[in-house]
Amino acid sequence: MLETIGYKVLVNRFKNRIFSYALYMVKNRMEAEDISQEVLIRLWKNMGKFKIPAAGSWIMRTTHNLCIDYLRKEQISRQRSIFVDEDFEERIADKNKLNQPEVTALQKITGEKIKTAIQKLPENLKSVFVLYEIEGFKYKEISEVLDMPLNSVKVYILRARKKLQEELKDYAVY
Amino acid sequence: MQYIKNKMDEETLRKIIAAAYKDADWADRLKIYFLAKRDAEVKRIFNEYKTTAEVIRNIPLERMPDSVINSIKLESGKENFFALRPAFMVAVSLVVVTIAIAVILFQNKKNDPVYTKAEIELAEEQVKVSLAIVNKIFKKTENLMREEVFPKRVGEPIHKSLTIINDVLTGG
Numbered sequence: 001m002l003e004t005i006g007y008k009v010l011v012n013r014f015k016n017r018i019f020s021y022a023l024y025m026v027k028n029r030m031e032a033e034d035i036s037q038e039v040l041i042r043l044w045k046n047m048g049k050f051k052i053p054a055a056g057s058w059i060m061r062t063t064h065n066l067c068i069d070y071l072r073k074e075q076i077s078r079q080r081s082i083f084v085d086e087d088f089e090e091r092i093a094d095k096n097k098l099n100q101p102e103v104t105a106l107q108k109i110t111g112e113k114i115k116t117a118i119q120k121l122p123e124n125l126k127s128v129f130v131l132y133e134i135e136g137f138k139y140k141e142i143s144e145v146l147d148m149p150l151n152s153v154k155v156y157i158l159r160a161r162k163k164l165q166e167e168l169k170d171y172a173v174y
Numbered sequence: 175m176q177y178i179k180n181k182m183d184e185e186t187l188r189k190i191i192a193a194a195y196k197d198a199d200w201a202d203r204l205k206i207y208f209l210a211k212r213d214a215e216v217k218r219i220f221n222e223y224k225t226t227a228e229v230i231r232n233i234p235l236e237r238m239p240d241s242v243i244n245s246i247k248l249e250s251g252k253e254n255f256f257a258l259r260p261a262f263m264v265a266v267s268l269v270v271v272t273i274a275i276a277v278i279l280f281q282n283k284k285n286d287p288v289y290t291k292a293e294i295e296l297a298e299e300q301v302k303v304s305l306a307i308v309n310k311i312f313k314k315t316e317n318l319m320r321e322e323v324f325p326k327r328v329g330e331p332i333h334k335s336l337t338i339i340n341d342v343l344t345g346g
Contacts, residue, residue: 019236165226
């Protein structure tokens with residue numbers, strides 16, 4: 001009973017993070033769904049084997065490992081086409097309810113391009129960047145999830161930001 | 175980034191980026207703020223990163239499709255993870271019943287009366303008067319027994335009886 005309730009709480013809390021991370025990593029909605037499903041099944045099977053406060057790290061580590069396994073197995077990370085999220089523009093527009101149309105348009109374009117540019121980042125930079133900037137994890141949590149030193153996390157984030165900015169220069173959105 | 179490297183050192187660039195993403199400390203933020211006021215190039219770089227950071231901050235998480243969760247209960251073969259509603263209802267029912275029983279028990283329990291000081295003093299006075307009356311009656315009864323009942327009603331007949339017996343025995 002308690003295990004089931006704990007499971008449901010964790011699923012509700014992390015489901016979108018799991019799916020987002022998988023989607024950014026594998027760049028394919030169907031594969032991201034499969035990975036998410038596998039994470040949730042593994043979570044159920046392993047309930048009770050970890051403490052609930054540490055569940056976030058466990059879940060994201062499992063998600064990351066499954067993404068890496070998938071990318072290695074299929075060797076598709078660079079061949080896959082970039083997913084295009086049709087609703088993305090609308091969601092960005094909702095979040096930026098600005099009165100100036102030109103500003104809104106700029107935000108829309110920039111948001112979509114940035115999302116695409118994030119997906120083009122190398123895997124090691126992208127995993128750190130998505131966890132930190134998109135999913136809101138702390139340096140220490142990312143260090144635990146990806147099993148890398150804290151300083152490396154900071155360095156990777158800086159590199160990812162630079163790389164991203166470099167990519168965006170081509171779009172000349174500023 | 176070659177154009178940047180030519181103009182400023184890596185540490186300054188790191189601080190500009192951190193300030194733009196709002197995770198630099200206050201000292202660095204101030205430093206970059208004043209630097210950007212003096213140097214147009216620093217300001218331009220800072221603004222570029224800042225715009226990117228603001229848009230990134232507004233990128234929402236992708237929503238996991240419900241079909242992913244729904245398919246888990248079919249595939250897992252274990253218990254139905256999301257059939258929590260009946261279990262939840264049982265738990266809620268238990269809580270409600272427990273509260274109802276507690277309320278009934280609490281209401282049935284007689285409350286201890288609370289008296290004022292004046293009422294207590296009055297009661298004590300009444301008890302004293304009552305005891306005095308009882309005491310008076312006891313004393314009256316004792317006197318009556320001692321003076322009337324024992325000598326006249328008990329003593330005299332016994333004395334008479336003993337006299338008669340004595341007469342019979344002595345042959346008088």
